[in-house]
Amino acid sequence: MKIFKIAVLIAMLSSFTSVEAQFFKKLKKKVEKAAEETVLDKADKKTRKKTGKAIDKTIDGKPGEAKGKNKKTEETTNNTETSEQETVREKNVFEAYSKFDFETGKNLVAFEDFSNETVGDIPTNWNVTGATEIVTLSNHDGKWLRTSKGSSALIPDFVEKLPENFTLEYDVIYDFDITSWSNNRKFNLVFSNLENPDYDLDKVAPGSQGFSLLISGGIGKGGQLYMTKYGKDKRLNINDKKSTAYLNNNNGRGQIMHFSVWKQGKRLRVYLDEEKIFDAPRAFQTADALKTMRFFSRISPKDSYFFLGNVRFAEGAPETRTNLLDKGELTTYGITFNKGSASIKPSSYAVLKTIAAILKENNDLFLEIEGHTDTDGSEETNLKLSQKRAETVRDVLITSFDIKKSRLTAIGKGENELLAKGNTPSDHAKNRRVVFKRK
Numbered sequence: 001m002k003i004f005k006i007a008v009l010i011a012m013l014s015s016f017t018s019v020e021a022q023f024f025k026k027l028k029k030k031v032e033k034a035a036e037e038t039v040l041d042k043a044d045k046k047t048r049k050k051t052g053k054a055i056d057k058t059i060d061g062k063p064g065e066a067k068g069k070n071k072k073t074e075e076t077t078n079n080t081e082t083s084e085q086e087t088v089r090e091k092n093v094f095e096a097y098s099k100f101d102f103e104t105g106k107n108l109v110a111f112e113d114f115s116n117e118t119v120g121d122i123p124t125n126w127n128v129t130g131a132t133e134i135v136t137l138s139n140h141d142g143k144w145l146r147t148s149k150g151s152s153a154l155i156p157d158f159v160e161k162l163p164e165n166f167t168l169e170y171d172v173i174y175d176f177d178i179t180s181w182s183n184n185r186k187f188n189l190v191f192s193n194l195e196n197p198d199y200d201l202d203k204v205a206p207g208s209q210g211f212s213l214l215i216s217g218g219i220g221k222g223g224q225l226y227m228t229k230y231g232k233d234k235r236l237n238i239n240d241k242k243s244t245a246y247l248n249n250n251n252g253r254g255q256i257m258h259f260s261v262w263k264q265g266k267r268l269r270v271y272l273d274e275e276k277i278f279d280a281p282r283a284f285q286t287a288d289a290l291k292t293m294r295f296f297s298r299i300s301p302k303d304s305y306f307f308l309g310n311v312r313f314a315e316g317a318p319e320t321r322t323n324l325l326d327k328g329e330l331t332t333y334g335i336t337f338n339k340g341s342a343s344i345k346p347s348s349y350a351v352l353k354t355i356a357a358i359l360k361e362n363n364d365l366f367l368e369i370e371g372h373t374d375t376d377g378s379e380e381t382n383l384k385l386s387q388k389r390a391e392t393v394r395d396v397l398i399t400s401f402d403i404k405k406s407r408l409t410a411i412g413k414g415e416n417e418l419l420a421k422g423n424t425p426s427d428h429a430k431n432r433r434v435v436f437k438r439k
Contacts, residue, residue: 001049092111096169097274097349102260104334104351105167105314111429112311114143126154129201137173137307139254141339144173144307147187147297153201154295159313162191164287168261170295176253176304178218178250184300185217187308188262190293197292204296208232209289213259213270213278215247217304223247227270227278258347262307263290263350264317285374312429322353325362329439331403335393335434339426340377342388342398352393355436369393370435371412387412393434395437409420409439 006075056320117123117134123145130152145154161433172187192210200206209231216223224247236412246252260271265287286292297306314333323330327351334351357367371390373382390410413435420427 001156011422012093019047019249024233046070047267050143053369054125065272075250097346098269100274102262102271102274102347103318103320103354104169104312104332105165106319107425108312108314108317108333108430110156110311110313110426111423112156112158113309113425114145117143117299117425121197121335125157125350127153127157127198129153131149133309140173140256142309144309147299149299149302149304149308151202152297154297154308155197156199156311156313159197159293162263162290162293163315164166165264165317166313167263168293168310169310170259172257172259173253173254173307173309174215174217174252174257174305176217178247178253179220181220182217182221182301182304185223185304186214186296186298187257187306190296191290192292192294193289194292194364197294204298205230206294207286207291211268211283211290213261218247222249225277228328229268229280231285233280238280238283240278242272244272245275246272260347274349292419312321317352318354320351321358322368322434324355324438325357325366330436332434332436333429333432336432337389337392340385342366342385344389344392352401353397356397356403357401359397359401359407366407366439367409368437368439369408369410369436370411372417372429372431372433373415373437374419375415375423376428379416383412383414383416385412386414389434 029286054411069080073215086135102432111417112123112125112136114123116255119134119136121134122128122132126145130150131148131285132152133146134144168189170189174185174187176182176185178185188204190204190206190210190212191206192207194200194207194210205212205228208242210229212226212228212230212382214226216226216229218224222243225242225244227238227240227242229236245250246255246257247267262269262271266284266289267281268278268283271328295308312333318334320330320332332351335344335348355367371386371393373386373389375382377385384439387410390412394405394408394410397408398405415431418431419433
């Protein structure tokens with residue numbers, strides 16, 4: 001059954017049009033390899049059984065149902081194995097993020113996933129130029145803002161003026177042959193001192209000072225990331241570059257590159273997934289040097305695209321310790337989950353690590369963990385989901401950070417305590433949160 005499902009998936013991938021095929025060529029190879037490995041693993045029955053279940057869960061969205069007379073016993077065994085696999089997987093993922101110290105800003109200002117936008121149109125809450133439009137992708141959920149041939153400026157309305165302390169997160173996907181020659185295949189994030197973000201929309205480095213995080217699609221030898229701090233005094237400029245597997249021989253074609261930017265006063269840190277790729281304690285001469293932001297794309301060849309999605313902007317510095325110990329309550333947006341599930345994202349590591357450290361330093365601290373959802377789905381479903389998410393947070397603190405179970409309780413609130421009543425992506429994001437309360 002498992003091999004049949006993989007074969008079906010391969011057949012589906014093979015039937016795509018030539019345009020779609022260029023986007024999924026690498027994915028198809030990975031699936032074929034997984035199928036081959038599953039066949040070769042027949043010698044180890046137990047390993048094959050667990051791998052098969054993982055494949056079934058990926059394709060069907062749920063574990064295969066147990067059959068036979070001892071169904072109850074088999075279900076218990078299956079649940080235990082699944083739980084153990086999930087625990088091991090979470091530990092492995094968190095190990096990769098062990099040095100990840102990024103924490104989302106205290107106050108979530110906006111979240112944009114373009115879910116309320118019309119496919120084929122431009123986003124309503126953005127000022128955009130050039131060849132841009134909302135699209136959906138076959139291998140990734142949700143909607144994305146696509147840029148293509150020419151120059152495109154993308155300016156979100158929800159950031160009128162940059163505060164001294166803020167965080168910005170966003171996802172980027174590219175679809176082109178990065179090993180082929182091109183004069184321009186670039187996508188960058190730009191902060192500048194321009195008072196009006198709509199000024200100089202055709203400039204890659206607007207204003208007299210600022211910072212640029214550039215994805216370069218390469219000129220036939222792969223690509224690189226470029227981090228540039230520019231200003232009037234060129235002696236204070238910073239020019240740095242970083243190689244990444246995403247931009248090497250099409251390894252990252254069609255994959256999501258997740259960027260996190262953290263500004264605290266004069267300091268600026270940038271992360272790609274779990275890796276810190278830039279850290280300048282004195283990136284700017286003054287804490288208020290940056291005023292506005294934009295994304296900018298410049299592409300020469302046709303049939304080459306960048307996709308932007310899941311833009312999250314928050315202001316203020318994290319106050320985890322102060323809120324927990326002095327105020328007795330912490331609301332965080334830094335613990336996130338896969339959509340519609342209780343599977344925690346590895347980028348949540350830094351917040352969980354900080355909370356665990358506070359618990360270890362204060363043996364008399366006992367916490368109630370509350371899970372909160374948005375209004376998508378039924379109230380009953382959201383209540384159950386919020387309970388599972390709260391329990392997941394509790395279990396991660398126990399298994400990954402050795403916190404005693406007796407010090408933690410989990411409760412689901414569902415959509416019963418909404419912070420925002422609207423139906424925008426930002427409203428939903430503000431309602432999806434985890435709250436820690438001192439008992």
